[in-house]
Amino acid sequence: MSISLKHLTYSYPGAASPALRDVSLSFAAGEFTLVMGPSGSGKSTLLRCLNGLVPHFYGGTFSGQVNVLGRDPLALGPRGMSDLIGFVFQDPESQFIVDGVEDELAFSMETRAYSRPLMAERIGEVSALLGIEHLWGRRVSTLSGGQRQRVAIAAALALQPEVLVLDEPTSQLDPEAADELLLALVKLNRERGLTLFLSEHRLERVVQYVHRVVYVPGAGEEIVAGGPREVLPQAPLAPPVVRLGRARGWQPVPLTVEEARPLALGMPLPPPDGHRHGAAGQVVLSADGLTFAYGKHAALSGVSLELRQGEILAVQGHNGSGKTTLLKTLVGLLKPQQGQVLLEGRDVGKLALPEVIRRLGYVPQSPGSLLFQETVRQELEFTRSSHELPAQDPQPLLERLGLSQYAETYPRDLSQGERQRVALAAILVAEPRVLLMDEPTLGLDYLQKTALTRLLCELRDEGRAILMATHDVELVAGCADRTVVLAEGRVIDEGRPGEVMLRHESYASQVSRLFGDAERLTVEDVT
Amino acid sequence: MSHPLAFTLWVIAAGAVALGTRNPVYLALLMASVWLTYRAARQRNPRANWGSIIKLGVWVWGITIPFNALSAHMGRYVLFRLPATWPLVGGPVTVEGVVFGFLSGLSLILLLSIFAAFNTAVDQYQLLRLVPAAFYHAGMVASIAITFIPVMTATFEEIRQAQMLRGHRFRGLRDLLPLIAPLLASALERSIELAEAMEARGYGSGMRPISARLNLTLQVGLLFGLLGLVGGLFLRVYTRSGYTTGSVIAAASASLLLAVLWLQGRRLKRSHYRIWRWDRPSLLVAAVALVALLASVTAGRWAAPGLVYYPYPPGSLVPSFHPLVGAAILLLALPAVLWGDEPLPEAGTNLSPSPSPKRGEEAPPSRVVREGGLGG
Numbered sequence: 085m086s087i088s089l090k091h092l093t094y095s096y097p098g099a100a101s102p103a104l105r106d107v108s109l110s111f112a113a114g115e116f117t118l119v120m121g122p123s124g125s126g127k128s129t130l131l132r133c134l135n136g137l138v139p140h141f142y143g144g145t146f147s148g149q150v151n152v153l154g155r156d157p158l159a160l161g162p163r164g165m166s167d168l169i170g171f172v173f174q175d176p177e178s179q180f181i182v183d184g185v186e187d188e189l190a191f192s193m194e195t196r197a198y199s200r201p202l203m204a205e206r207i208g209e210v211s212a213l214l215g216i217e218h219l220w221g222r223r224v225s226t227l228s229g230g231q232r233q234r235v236a237i238a239a240a241l242a243l244q245p246e247v248l249v250l251d252e253p254t255s256q257l258d259p260e261a262a263d264e265l266l267l268a269l270v271k272l273n274r275e276r277g278l279t280l281f282l283s284e285h286r287l288e289r290v291v292q293y294v295h296r297v298v299y300v301p302g303a304g305e306e307i308v309a310g311g312p313r314e315v316l317p318q319a320p321l322a323p324p325v326v327r328l329g330r331a332r333g334w335q336p337v338p339l340t341v342e343e344a345r346p347l348a349l350g351m352p353l354p355p356p357d358g359h360r361h362g363a364a365g366q367v368v369l370s371a372d373g374l375t376f377a378y379g380k381h382a383a384l385s386g387v388s389l390e391l392r393q394g395e396i397l398a399v400q401g402h403n404g405s406g407k408t409t410l411l412k413t414l415v416g417l418l419k420p421q422q423g424q425v426l427l428e429g430r431d432v433g434k435l436a437l438p439e440v441i442r443r444l445g446y447v448p449q450s451p452g453s454l455l456f457q458e459t460v461r462q463e464l465e466f467t468r469s470s471h472e473l474p475a476q477d478p479q480p481l482l483e484r485l486g487l488s489q490y491a492e493t494y495p496r497d498l499s500q501g502e503r504q505r506v507a508l509a510a511i512l513v514a515e516p517r518v519l520l521m522d523e524p525t526l527g528l529d530y531l532q533k534t535a536l537t538r539l540l541c542e543l544r545d546e547g548r549a550i551l552m553a554t555h556d557v558e559l560v561a562g563c564a565d566r567t568v569v570l571a572e573g574r575v576i577d578e579g580r581p582g583e584v585m586l587r588h589e590s591y592a593s594q595v596s597r598l599f600g601d602a603e604r605l606t607v608e609d610v611t
Numbered sequence: 612m613s614h615p616l617a618f619t620l621w622v623i624a625a626g627a628v629a630l631g632t633r634n635p636v637y638l639a640l641l642m643a644s645v646w647l648t649y650r651a652a653r654q655r656n657p658r659a660n661w662g663s664i665i666k667l668g669v670w671v672w673g674i675t676i677p678f679n680a681l682s683a684h685m686g687r688y689v690l691f692r693l694p695a696t697w698p699l700v701g702g703p704v705t706v707e708g709v710v711f712g713f714l715s716g717l718s719l720i721l722l723l724s725i726f727a728a729f730n731t732a733v734d735q736y737q738l739l740r741l742v743p744a745a746f747y748h749a750g751m752v753a754s755i756a757i758t759f760i761p762v763m764t765a766t767f768e769e770i771r772q773a774q775m776l777r778g779h780r781f782r783g784l785r786d787l788l789p790l791i792a793p794l795l796a797s798a799l800e801r802s803i804e805l806a807e808a809m810e811a812r813g814y815g816s817g818m819r820p821i822s823a824r825l826n827l828t829l830q831v832g833l834l835f836g837l838l839g840l841v842g843g844l845f846l847r848v849y850t851r852s853g854y855t856t857g858s859v860i861a862a863a864s865a866s867l868l869l870a871v872l873w874l875q876g877r878r879l880k881r882s883h884y885r886i887w888r889w890d891r892p893s894l895l896v897a898a899v900a901l902v903a904l905l906a907s908v909t910a911g912r913w914a915a916p917g918l919v920y921y922p923y924p925p926g927s928l929v930p931s932f933h934p935l936v937g938a939a940i941l942l943l944a945l946p947a948v949l950w951g952d953e954p955l956p957e958a959g960t961n962l963s964p965s966p967s968p969k970r971g972e973e974a975p976p977s978r979v980v981r982e983g984g985l986g987g
Contacts, residue, residue, distance in 0.1 A: 166813030179808040190884035446776040453773040456792035470778030
């Protein structure tokens with residue numbers, strides 16, 4: 085029994101070129117397959133061919149054959165495949181049909197008219213597998229992102245499918261929740277023999293567990309499939325430790341920090357170039373003893389920090405540690421119950437909003453919250469006119485952000501990474517001296533992250549002050565000058581990223597973990 | 612509370628009192644009952660947030676008072692007079708007008724609070740079970756729509772703040788676009804994701820296949836039933852001679868419609884995970900609701916003037932009060948009392964059941980315990 089795709093070509097309705105072109109792949113049952121590739125390359129499309137969502141849900145033109153353990157998703161459609169393939173989607177918020185955890189687990193069994201004792205048995209079983217028995221009786225809307233994704237997986241397993249497909253299930257989770265989820269998946273694969281297909285950007289967390297890697301390069305290029313050691317060394321999106329191994333010519337190329345450790349031992353290192361000791365200017369934004377509570381729930385307790393001109397300050401911490409509340413308090417959207425925020429020496433609480441935003445730009449977590457115009461150019465013009473600034477040719481800024489060819493494009497047609505840059509452009513066009521960003525790398529692949537990291541460094545070198553709330557350790561390693569770690573609304577650590585990474589392993593980049601050196605955080609630091 | 616129907620009865624009873632009286636004493640007692648219930652429900656489901664909607668209600672309340680005072684002009688106790696030449700508002704402004712406006716607003720807030728308590732205590736999905744099978748899909752759509760509202764409210768708030776920090780100012784209708792366009796786009800994206808998830812989970816696969824002929828018969832039956840019902844009612848209401856004929860046609864068509872719906876409902880092959888039991892708390896709540904409903908409807912007969920309160924002459928500003936009616940209204944606080952003894956569902960430990968329930972004809976007893984703790 086196996087899963088195979090033969091000469092599969094698919095175009096979305098109205099698309100100029102096919103999303104998948106002549107794809108032929110085959111997989112054995114029981115394998116754990118990682119699907120990787122730049123965002124927008126067709127990973128999701130490929131996964132959706134397995135259960136017939138493509139083409140049944142999306143339409144478009146389809147040719148070729150798909151066979152999943154003897155069944156044809158083309159003929160049966162997603163409903164007919166639903167007891168053979170479970171599907172878990174990216175967004176933990178929008179894939180739940182009913183609000184109760186147990187009702188959610190029972191949902192697909194109810195539509196198939198399973199008997200009540202059987203449903204109770206299955207619910208007990210899948211809950212034990214995912215460790216969610218303690219969530220019974222809760223409402224889905226009260227769960228954390230990680231808990232939600234576990235419930236989604238359990239619900240997908242209720243019909244006892246043989247295959248589970250997961251489309252970037254961890255992209256909205258913090259690193260620890262993501263790790264836990266991935267470990268649960270590994271267990272399902274190893275202990276239950278469940279066939280897994282997973283698309284994922286955080287390769288470093290899964291490559292050591294997968295049997296096969298499918299690399300979808302997009303842009304009409306051919307899909308590469310094989311064992312992780314065959315595919316990863318060639319893929320441009322490889323995690324830092326693989327890139328390091330490639331740069332140093334290590335054979336075989338290590339997939340994990342543990343594998344790289346013996347190879348890195350005694351490796352000659354270039355002298356530290358000291359670029360992490362950037363001379364920051366005067367303080368532009370400071371918080372002093374900020375305390376904020378939602379009702380009885382304390383979100384911030386006595387947080388103080390300083391942001392200087394020409395530096396990038398990272399605010400790290402788990403989901404719910406108070407990062408977003410801190411950002412909102414800094415811009416004056418929330419009034420702290422104690423403490424104050426000074427922007428260029430003036431109390432933000434006493435400044436009118438136009439005064440604040442003339443100096444400070446805020447890039448929200450989801451670029452979709454900002455974009456509404458017909459074209460990218462209009463988005464930029466809208467910000468200028470809202471700030472009552474004279475019109476300006478947007479082309480130079482777009483060029484800097486690598487968006488010059490999209491000036492007349494509808495922003496929502498762009499990829500996630502491009503949208504993020506358009507949102508950034510829409511804020512930068514007002515020329516703020518202070519920039520606040522909330523999770524700027526959410527949903528970005530390695531290449532997009534690298535581009536963003538470089539851009540942020542440039543903006544800093546021009547003398548801007550940037551504060552970013554993020555759980556992306558590689559982003560922090562790549563560009564932050566200082567970092568502040570929040571937990572339960574308190575600052576539990578702060579300092580230069582290299583030092584903080586040595587103290588908190590869950591916030592350490594791969595290179596930092598490999599060398600244990602406060603000066604070596606990225607591949608560039610050691611080659 | 613394990614049976615959603617019990618709480619539905621509670622809503623009907625509380626709503627009947629809120630709509631049926633302007634008597635300040637009864638309204639105050641009802642307010643106490645509803646507020647206690649809402650507070651208890653919120654403790655069990657802390658994320659349900661109706662605060663902003665109740666705030667809106669208070670705001671509307673603030674408007675009804677001057678509105679009524681300025682438009683009523685009746686009563687003995689005149690506060691001041693506006694020139695009679697002023698249209699609508701001209702004339703005496705009376706204490707009675709202020710009081711009546713205040714009480715009307717109060718009954719409005721009460722209605723909002725009753726629905727807030729109901730929504731906090733009972734999952735919409737539980738109500739779906741009460742919808743006849745033929746309307747199952749429509750009920751599903753409604754349930755999803757209701758769950759969508761809080762999510763979209765949060766999204767809207769995010770968009771509003773992001774645009775505000777980008778310099779967006781709200782000056783007129785034109786400025787709605789930067790808020791509405793992202794909201795619509797995100798709602799659409801979400802709906803598509805949800806539809807995909809439902810499809811992948813096999814939603815809709817539970818219909819028994821029927822022959823094309825039977826299907827056509829059902830459709831034709833539905834059409835004739837609807838036409839007959841409308842036509843019959845038309846005959847009955849608008850023509851003198853057709854009253855009897857119209858009634859017969861309408862009744863026959865209604866039966867035809869019910870039969871078609873029943874047949875279509877039978878096509879839906881579906882099982883239910885939850886069993887609603889009329890356990891002691893549900894029976895108690897239902898009984899209390901019935902008593903309150905009965906008392907409020909019949910109060911006029913045995914405790915004149917019943918629920919009626921009319922501050923304007925010839926009525927009196929001083930409300931009447933009958934202790935039995937008051938007690939019946941206070942009984943509506945029972946859910947709060949019952950929940951007070953129960954552990955919160957969030958407590959987890961005392962509710963986590965055995966991981967693998969045993970097979971059996973009936974669901975294992977642990978189910979009942981958990982349903983009891985669910986708050987519906």
